[in-house]
Amino acid sequence: MVAPPDNDVLWARGLHHAHGGTSALAGVSVGVREGEILAVTGPRGSGKTTLLKCLSGQLVPSEGEVWFNSAPVHTLSSPSRERLRLDRFGWIDTEPHLVPELTAWENAALPLLLRGTGTRSAKHTAVEWLDRLDVGMCANRRPARLDQSQRQRIAIARALATTPQVLFADEPTAPLHRSDGTQVLRTLTTAARSHQITVVLATHDPEVATLADRSLALLDGRQSGAAAEAAGSSDEESRAACSLSV
């Protein structure tokens, strides 16, 4: 077992995984630098979700290694991986999965409260993120009284509220209208850049991938191209392109 290069916050080599008899990953390797936004692209069923789940410790690959800094994620016990996810990682799903009984701010504050942050401080942080995502006015409403776009913004606020070291986002704007989705994604990437949060973003939409610094294309569980710089843009250019003041 060889530790990953120093400048990669997240690093995986030779990942294989099958769901039952269905192969989902067949030898994928990837490194992500601190503060980088990596898009994982590919058509439906190409292995994007499985890759994000292996990188975030939700799934243990059947072969291969996953490292988060100097921690070998693939060999950690289940409770240690759970701790890692709670303390260091954030996850945004395609569907928001909010707790229906809790208000928007309570949902956004939940990971902070689970970490032991006091209610007052957790509420303050949660409401700040709701404001940044343009849903501050919904803070006291429950999910049933919100539309899909508002619910997804709250799920994004919840993921950002802990300022995770790595944020995994699995098709986070798929259920939104295109213009709304683009705006939400710009807010998300701008917030990540300003807080040095590393993002691994799965998408089947090539336009969404242009907001990332690099992309890794998958096809049938394999890399269909080397991770490439976002088309036509250097790191500086792509950072400057997202100029929202989040």
Ligand SMILES: Nc1ncnc2c1ncn2[C@@H]1O[C@H](COP(=O)(O)OP(=O)(O)OP(=O)(O)O)[C@@H](O)[C@H]1O
């Ligand atoms: N829980 C599961 N049980 C059985 N097969 C699965 C399961 N999850 C994924 N698969 C299969 O593994 C392969 C990769 O799926 P995965 O969800 O990782 O791809 P994806 O690129 O994220 O697709 P999508 O864009 O549809 O979410 C597909 O063939 C899929 O049908």
